[in-house]
Amino acid sequence: MTNSLKLVSAQPKATPGVVASAAYTGGRRVAEIPIEAAGEWSRKPGHVVWIGLHEPGLDLLRQVQKEFGLHDLAIEDALKAHQRPKLEQYGEALFIVARTAQMLNGRIAFGETHLFVGHGYVVSVRHGASTTYTPVRERCEAAPKALSEGEDFILYAVLDFIVDNYMPVIETIQAEVEDIEDSVLSANPTRDQMNRIYQLRRDLLRLRNAAVPLVEVCRRLEQPGLPGVDASMYPHFRDVSDHIRRVQEEIESLREVLAFAFETSLMTGQAQQTEITRKLAAWAAILAVPTAVAGIYGMNFDILPELHWKYGYPFVLLMIAIVCGWLYWRFRQKQWL
Template sequence: MPGVVASAVYADGRRIAEVPIEDVGEWSRKPGHVVWIGLHEPSLDLLRRLQAEFGLHDLAIEDALKAHQRPKLEQYGEALFVVARTAQMLDSRIAFGETHVFVGQGYVVSIRHGPSTSYTPVRERCEASPTALSAGEDYILYALLDFIVDNYMPVIEAIQTEVEEIEDGILAETYTQSRVGRLYQLRRDLLRLRNAAIPLVEVCRRLEQPGLPGIDASLLPLFRDVSDHIRRVQEEIESLREVLAFAFETSLMTGQAQQTEITRKLAAWAAILAVPTAVAGIYGMNFEHMPELEWQYGYAVVLVIIASVCGWLYWRFRQNGWL
């Protein structure tokens, strides 16, 4: 069926069957069974069918149909609805996706929107550990959130590598407009990553608290571990943003210093060229009575004076670091 990536039922942590959407509700109501459904950008018709099978809330269905939701945790009766933002590097830019998760008695439905890594590795990892998977729906929710948060780190590491290269060359090279633009782009992407990741701290904080339906007390430390990972991500993001801010400011100051250096050199050469220009201007005034015009050695003397003054000015400017 279009939009359905996987639809399987588990008992005691072991996969027992692939089930069609029409039968998932019946399987989820069997004691000790959990239906785990993975969807990718499903249609409204498919979501309505799942709503009929599991009794999902209308507001949650509306949110699940549309991307660009803020990360959050909503409780609808005995069911939970979780929104998380995903991130991955595509063509040197951070591509953001979105995952919605329905969790209720006997079922978990994960919905991916936009650029997002498949959750097949999560399913395979859970199936490889039946003891852990036998904990039920709350363990699957933990596994999905842990996978999403862990995938933030490769993005941060890729940016960190580029930032280190920028730091190494920040004073050694001339920063072009495109290079400065890349610094600004990285800072903006990091801000978007921060806005995507940090709200998950509140989501996990609520999952850590006892009292939510379907969340066993024995799994609370696992959600606490996810919170710790998110905080580490936050620290890395803030650190990188500070470094990029420093690099951005330094690049601007370096550019200003380079412009000042060029202006100083142009001023020095203008001063040197002013000497022959002034002399040529004087002798080009076409006055009739100019005694030097009839002097046999006048031309040579003027050239020597011009060369001497220009040479002295050049030496002085070199001494002062202007040339």
């Protein structure tokens, strides 16, 4: 009893890589705990330990592994980013990888969140571009009845937060795509616009590859038999799956619009080249008349019908002007000029 009181009253020292570390019972926070005491708290009946880490080093992960008995392979994956979204079961513990996304400097920046879930504990490990999960913790603490569900509710809350953060990214891209579509239809596309269309399509493909595998993760979380996941939470994970499918539909829609804009820009460019070719051909035809006449006069003939005629030179110039004017008028009628 004395040891417990000491743990509750003592504030853990700040540890690099540790964002938050707390113990909960009945949906309410009862203590800020150090990592070295997390295992003991998680084994207390009715208690859940929730630890948040940000880009931890190997020593910190080994300490967490010691407290909860985590698998070596899961620790190895959590140390290195660039994992595909997945769910792995190691004995009575789950290891989940999810990809996060946010807009930075006009591009989608991706990060990762690794989740260790077992009886009495949840450990989240963030890598790369990712917003803090402090709002998730605050929201859960504001609803103690829901938080009292335990580690599976915390898992749901984190996954739901990750998926919900995809939508601001999509909305930002959607606004830009609408501007690009309007500019492509109203004016000739520039090289920068073409490059931007390509970048957005590539980023959306990466976002789809990050989001869609979470459908399979949630589907597995809905299956009976997974440790720490109660049947009452199945509808919540199904709701997350629905959100992911909506994200997927939005991504596919935006990619189609960008593909249309890209094709339109190509067709516009081709039409512009055709228009230029027509104009050049028309002017070449017009200039061919004085060129031909001048070529005839340049031949070395002593006797030409109009050579010694007083009005021969003005007459030829007049005929050139009449023929060129008539060609110009015809080309304007055919909209070549």
